[in-house]
Amino acid sequence: MDLSKIDLKQYQDVLDKYSDDPTVTYAVSVLTGKKVAGDLIQRASLRQLMDLQRQGSDDFPYIYKPDRAERIINFASLLRDLQTNEPFVLSPYQEFIVSLLEGWIDPRVKEAKRFDRAVISMSRANGKTAIMAVLSLFNFLFGMPSHNRQLAVASADQSHANALYGYMRSQWEELKEDSFSSVQKRLKVEDNKIQMTIPSQATTMKKLSDSSTTTSDGLGHFSYAIIDEYHLFKNRDFINSITSGQAFMPYSQTIFISTAGVDLRSPMYSDYKRFSKLFEDGHYSEMDNILFLFWQQDSDDEIYEPDTWIKSNPLFELPEMKQSATTKLIAERDELIATGKRNDFITKNLNRFVNAKDDAFLTAQQIEATVIPEEDFNIDGRTVYIGMDFSAVNDDFSVGFVFPYTDDNGVHKFHLLNHSFIPWEKAGSIQAKSKQDAINYEHSEELGYATISTDPYGQINQEQVFWWLAEFNELHQLDVQAILYDAWDSKSFVAQLDEVFPEIMTIPVKQTIPQLYEPTKFLRDGIIRGQITTFDDEILQIGLSNAITVGNPSGYKINKAKNTSKIDCVDALVDALYEGMYYFENFTNIEPLKKKSMFDGMSPEQIDEYYQNISF
Incomplete structure (x- = not known):
């Protein structure tokens, strides 16, 4: 995307009205080039400004409410970073994500969210588990409808499902002993290794995995779900079992979050191609209900350009994170290249899909x-x-x-x-x-x-x-x-x-x-x-x-x-x-046809007879 062709003056009304909003602050920093970002995040940033300006038009019923975005940002500040035990502070890119998910509503149904689907991706170790824990815990405690909420955190296998569910549960353990002790007395949240419940509201948050589910039937109807490591899914059966029935749930939202993968037959890669094409063509209105945020490098060749790695590693916007991680990533890159595993780095650390089969004929790019x-x-x-x-x-x-x-x-x-x-x-x-x-x-x-x-x-x-x-x-x-x-x-x-x-x-x-x-x-x-x-x-x-x-x-x-x-x-x-392949060359693989002889098909006796009767 050519940022020089974007005139932010045409969005001045938006910039004035939402001057302190984290989505606008982030979008402007990307579109002015102050924050290095890949093409898809540049387009997502422009989309947010365009959507804010589209409010009130006949073909765009949605409304952005900054106070809703602020509410979840404030909630996140009550949590703790489980690695450092310091207060949890959302980085600008994380504020961008949660504000888009929670700030946009569909006013045609009270408190209904605009985005009922979201596909969010960045390289590994960029805080995606922490973001999803904030979102899932917030919606478990305060989501809609006010009663009978059925929520799920899920992945393709137990280990990834355990990681997200365990992080969320640990946050709740900390929270209920401290600032949410009164909330716990009121709600009486019960939790164990497989689910959390609020009995008085008939509300349940379940931990699910495709590998441990013997059937896709009877999982339940979930109005809110987070699917972790989307790239691991081979087909949509398990996902469909979670999302089935959401068309009749006005408050529903399903978030797919993941790094890129190596299976080009996966549902995630199919979604990536479809949504990327809509973004590239500027057809944002065809996906008004879908949030698509993909932090990735723009080319495999950027493996040799560490200064651009913030495109796929958005936490590099924090100087201390960039400084400590870059040196380690360079060392990891060099080691993987030396051992013939270059594609591993491109997928996991640059967040690009690659065809990582042994002896692959071609790459995804x-x-x-x-x-x-x-x-x-x-x-x-x-x-x-x-x-x-x-x-x-x-x-x-x-x-x-x-x-x-x-x-x-x-x-x-x-x-x-x-x-x-x-x-x-x-x-x-x-x-x-x-x-x-x-x-x-x-x-x-x-x-x-x-x-x-x-x-x-x-x-x-x-x-x-x-x-x-x-x-x-x-x-x-x-x-x-x-x-x-x-x-x-x-x-x-x-x-x-x-x-x-x-x-x-x-x-x-x-x-x-x-x-x-x-x-x-x-x-x-x-x-x-x-x-x-x-x-x-x-x-x-x-x-x-x-x-x-x-x-x-x-x-x-x-x-x-x-x-x-x-x-x-x-x-x-x-x-x-x-x-x-030889069309443009003076060459052919086809053997020339032999010219037919008048003697083709004749026996030696017939040939002899011919010459006996011929006169010179």
Whole structure:
């Protein structure tokens, strides 16, 4: 985000009205560059000023009440820092968080909060547990509704759930013996290792974890929940069991807090991509009920720029914290790099998603950089190479399209498009397969990147694939140069192609390293160099993130770490690139056809007879 283009004078009314408000103070320090911050926090800061100015407009019903924000800040001052035993003082960035969560209300329902969802992230050891303990304890004691509040602190496993719940409970133990002794006499809070209750209000705060829950049913209906270490969740089942029913709870709020992770199939990464895109496009109004605060470095390369690490470590705004932590982090960085664990530092200490599989084909940053809007590339009438990866029982049948093109700057590029046919026989249903593969296939089908099997047994019908391809090529008037394919289980399909489309070359590609190394390397290098583009296709992006490299001294090809890690769409594109990568070069992988001889098909006797009868 270019801060030089932001004119704060247009928000002067807001700056005057809320001059002492912690959200405005923080936002101004970020937007003036006095406080170094990453792009997403710059945008979150601008969003707050814009929202404060939007109050009273017809399309924005929400109201910001500074006194509500001040109330929780004052509450926090009664707590103690459990590490130093000193009074707990919120840092400016922590005040920014709690004020946004508690200060904004929806006046259409008394005391209802504006943000019913929040995704908050920063590097580890930046005080996120302390912030969440303040918020959860405050809402347990004073939240809405006044009776029958059901709250939860939860994580993917017991250890993380214990950390947050234990911190909150310890704070309460200190509080009830001191400044809240009268409150304790009045409320008679009961607490143990798994829950805290206020019997007179029928209010309960439960500690939950996905790993210790045998079923997602019957957990309860929670109006307030904090989900810690969101990146550890493999799917949304447990989360949905907590949030189910909140649509009918006007006071509900669920907060997801976490560092970044290494699983690019996780729900957190999906949310991160979606909300980041809305922020980058300035479409804040499409998420008026969602708070998105993501402190992270803007590039993996900033691993070598300690002066920028405040972007992902917001507690560096405290000089003493920055001074003591920077030296230790530099030493940790150097050690991890020396031991081949650079990505660990990028994830945990710079708060960036990375593809941390052993021998990962590409990084998250590299995959994300390929995506362009659909309106920026029209496939109609273009030259194309088509690759096909045929389906085994549980694999997708993927069709990959490689479009060579020259951009406005004269640079040769390749646009990749995937369409996958999804079987669900082994999984039992498409919903079960989506959960198993961590891909929302029904959504991908809506976007046009997939066709879910309509076969009553959930298998792939090759006839359906054939005619889909024929109609797709006709609809978009594609100039098909060749169809390339893995020969496995392809005989009848290719025979039909040759019969119906004799003018299109069909080329088998052996699935061995000598044949696949060059197109695989071309794909990887092209993505790294910015010469390959894609659309925002979840199946393709997850396929690229699932891919690992396997090889020998002569080269490598892609593979997958486990059966449910789908890479079929990438295999199809590699096949297409086997020939497509040479489009701009005077070279081909196709062996020239031998010229037919007039003697083809003749026996030696027939040839002899020909020459006996010929006259010179």
